[in-house]
Amino acid sequence: METWQEAGFGLYLHWPFCAAKCPYCDFNSHVTARIDQRAWTEAYLSELRRAAAETPGRILSTVFFGGGTPSLMQPETVAAILDEVRRLWPMVNDPEITLEANPTSVEAGRFAGYAAAGVNRLSMGVQSLHDEDLRRLGRLHSAAEAMAAFDIARAQFSRVSFDLIYARQGQTLDMWRSELSTALDMAVDHLSLYQLTIEPGTAFGDRFAAGRLRDLPDDDIAADMYEVTQELCDAAGLPAYEVSNHARPGSESRHNRIYWRGGDWVGIGPGAHGRLGLGGTRMATETELSPALWLRKVTETGNGETLRHGLGLTETAEEYLMMSLRLTEGTDLGRLARLGHRLDDTRVAELEEMGLLQRAGTRLRCTAQGRLVLNEILRRLMVD
Secondary structure, three states, X not given: OOOHHHHOEEEEEEEOEEOOOOOOOOOOOEEOOOOOHHHHHHHHHHHHHHHHHOOOOOOEEEEEEEEOOHHHOOHHHHHHHHHHHHHHOOEEEXXXXXXXXXXXXXXXXXXXXXXXXXXXXXXXXXXXXXXXXXXXXXXXXXXXXXXXXXXXXXXXXXXXXXXXXXXXXXXXXXXXXXXHHHHHOOOOOEEEEEEOOOOOOOHHHHHHHOOXXXXXXXXXXXXXXXXXXXXXXXXXXXXXXXXXXXXXXXXXXXXXXXXXXXXXXXXXXXXXXXXXXXXXXXXXXXXXXXXHHHHHHHHHHOOOEEEEEEEOHHXXXXXXXXXXXXXXXXXXXXXXXXXXXXXXXXXXXXXXXXXXXXXXXXXXXXXXXXXXXXXXXHHHHOOO
């Protein structure tokens, strides 16, 4: 149940603030007029010390600043956090330290400061390379700003990734093929490529329910877009290593692989989740969602968590299966067995016969076709 030696140990810090709320976003993000960066810095440092006290001796592999929009943080805030992280935990020789950023010109101006603080990987929320689509998606940058910010980032960081969303309103297969080809020509080493999903509780969700979100590609076109994504990325040397993530070999997100491989991570900040093996039990942790309440809770009680509970063997095994099958490397069946979980051979064989799964030694993987219907595969594998 204590898996950090096998699958890694990371730190996730959630910055909950954004300059604007995107209409498709269901993350814990908030727009506010004023941020007391000093108070937030002190709260993060306090939570880091609390987390380090219960994870002595662990070697930290990755740090990830997510959000929200962490590129709204002052570089001095990032520097103070990373200085404390280095003091509290031993780290691997080449830790991956990622910060998510929006590619506006203002935020790009902070890139040098983040690099000086110790950030060595930037993940940029580009989302589209077309101005009209950026406007529809509620983004505050233009395509030209995104490309300029990418060039600045490449000069400051050894590793740069960016996100694109496809199956957008009015988008055709040829339009996506052209846009993705442009992205691949930008000498990128990592791309996160997501199909637009309409989430309940978002502005897009409300519009869709009211019949006002029109011209979305149908499921068949979206599936074709996924297949074109695989084709173009493979040809460019950025094969998929996870359902939505593509990278040149060696440029995969080490932090996200900790999640997908079922490793341990500390989750700090409003709405952050964590997984920690402690005392022989795998613990799931959650924190206060409201930024104001989280800050008050940390300041007054010294603990921003709202929930901590132990996961049983079955929960741990099912979570590992769900996450690891997203990876092209697949699931380690030996590790699954050590968690007391064995898959039904008949069901696995049926899915293999359908061309959706394949076994290689102790590994079980989804095929390219299987990744298209992963939720259905999991539903069949996890039926009691």
